Amino acid sequence: MIILGLDPGTATTGYGIIKTTIPKHLPQDRNEKPKVIDFGCVTTTQSFSAGQRLEIIHREINKLIDKHKPDIISIESLYFFKNLKTVMPVSQAKGVIMLAAAQKKVPIFEFTPLQVKMAVVGYGRAEKKQVQEMTKQLLDLSGFDVKKKSRKKDDASDALGIALCAVLKNPTFDLS
Amino acid sequence: MIILGLDPGTATTGYGIIKTTIPKHLPQDRNEKPKVIDFGCVTTTQSFSAGQRLEIIHREINKLIDKHKPDIISIESLYFFKNLKTVMPVSQAKGVIMLAAAQKKVPIFEFTPLQVKMAVVGYGRAEKKQVQEMTKQLLDLSGFDVKKKSRKKDDASDALGIALCAVLKNPTFDLS
Numbered sequence: 001m002i003i004l005g006l007d008p009g010t011a012t013t014g015y016g017i018i019k020t021t022i023p024k025h026l027p028q029d030r031n032e033k034p035k036v037i038d039f040g041c042v043t044t045t046q047s048f049s050a051g052q053r054l055e056i057i058h059r060e061i062n063k064l065i066d067k068h069k070p071d072i073i074s075i076e077s078l079y080f081f082k083n084l085k086t087v088m089p090v091s092q093a094k095g096v097i098m099l100a101a102a103q104k105k106v107p108i109f110e111f112t113p114l115q116v117k118m119a120v121v122g123y124g125r126a127e128k129k130q131v132q133e134m135t136k137q138l139l140d141l142s143g144f145d146v147k148k149k150s151r152k153k154d155d156a157s158d159a160l161g162i163a164l165c166a167v168l169k170n171p172t173f174d175l176s
Numbered sequence: 177m178i179i180l181g182l183d184p185g186t187a188t189t190g191y192g193i194i195k196t197t198i199p200k201h202l203p204q205d206r207n208e209k210p211k212v213i214d215f216g217c218v219t220t221t222q223s224f225s226a227g228q229r230l231e232i233i234h235r236e237i238n239k240l241i242d243k244h245k246p247d248i249i250s251i252e253s254l255y256f257f258k259n260l261k262t263v264m265p266v267s268q269a270k271g272v273i274m275l276a277a278a279q280k281k282v283p284i285f286e287f288t289p290l291q292v293k294m295a296v297v298g299y300g301r302a303e304k305k306q307v308q309e310m311t312k313q314l315l316d317l318s319g320f321d322v323k324k325k326s327r328k329k330d331d332a333s334d335a336l337g338i339a340l341c342a343v344l345k346n347p348t349f350d351l352s
Binding site for chain 1: 226265267269270274279
């Protein structure tokens with residue numbers, strides 16, 4: 001099963017693709033780490049109009065879906081009261097991601113930051129750094145030079161955490 | 177010049193298409209009313225997933241652009257502090273509309289509710305009904321049975337007001 005995790009944003013949308021070999025409906029063996037297939041960021045600059053930036057995000061997410069054929073997409077829910085200024089552009093970015101998922105018929109699951117923290121660290125008030133560290137521990141990152149891979153490591157790392165959350169929250173993958 | 181006005185929403189996106197015969201860079205003759213070409217609503221029901229609803233909105237806006245070939249799109253800006261509950265779904269709908277405009281290379285202009293009220297009624301605290309009434313007065317609605325045309329008249333009427341705002345705010349159409 002392939003999971004595409006996404007941390008949406010207008011300037012930077014982090015993505016992380018992980019693969020688990022656990023068959024459907026079987027309890028997950030926690031010793032078998034999900035393998036990281038790829039991670040990185042879709043970035044857009046202010047030299048583009050808001051519409052053009054959304055067009056880039058939509059196109060790049062489409063490319064990721066075509067390339068990696070995820071079984072599900074896992075995306076972070078927004079807490080608008082935490083991000084009053086960014087809620088509108090981030091929601092617009094999320095809108096075109098939800099559109100891409102619907103057009104490609106990939107089911108999309110949303111998790112709140114609290115759910116991600118609870119699933120990955122086991123503690124709802126965990127720091128961002130702790131989530132990123134645990135994400136690294138829980139995933140098989142062999143083949144990646146994590147430091148070199150991405151300039152915007154944080155967003156990509158968050159996206160891997162969101163992908164991992166989908167696995168941990170649904171250990172049997174009974175996502176139907 | 178053809179203007180597509182849009183009042184975005186997940187359940188109902190109102191649209192209104194108007195046409196002015198004023199040539200570019202010439203002051204507008206206020207006695208020549210812009211002609212209403214079409215108006216109505218794109219509606220989606222809760223029986224669809226959020227992604228499917230966005231897909232319907234994106235597809236229907238694309239159809240409107242293909243059919244009417246607007247020179248510009250005029251859309252209402254959101255005031256998030258007025259609509260805390262709906263800001264996320266409405267922004268997502270707006271995101272896929274902005275995407276459609278960018279994909280079709282139609283310039284998009286945003287107007288706040290205050291700008292629409294000022295332009296159409298001349299008074300920033302005008303009631304919704306006043307804006308709708310003035311919109312009707314200022315547009316050439318010949319050929320339409322307004323009462324019959326749309327079940328969700330309000331959203332379509334708002335969209336016509338938003339389209340009209342673009343004309344009134346840019347009487348010379350120097351939109352470059």
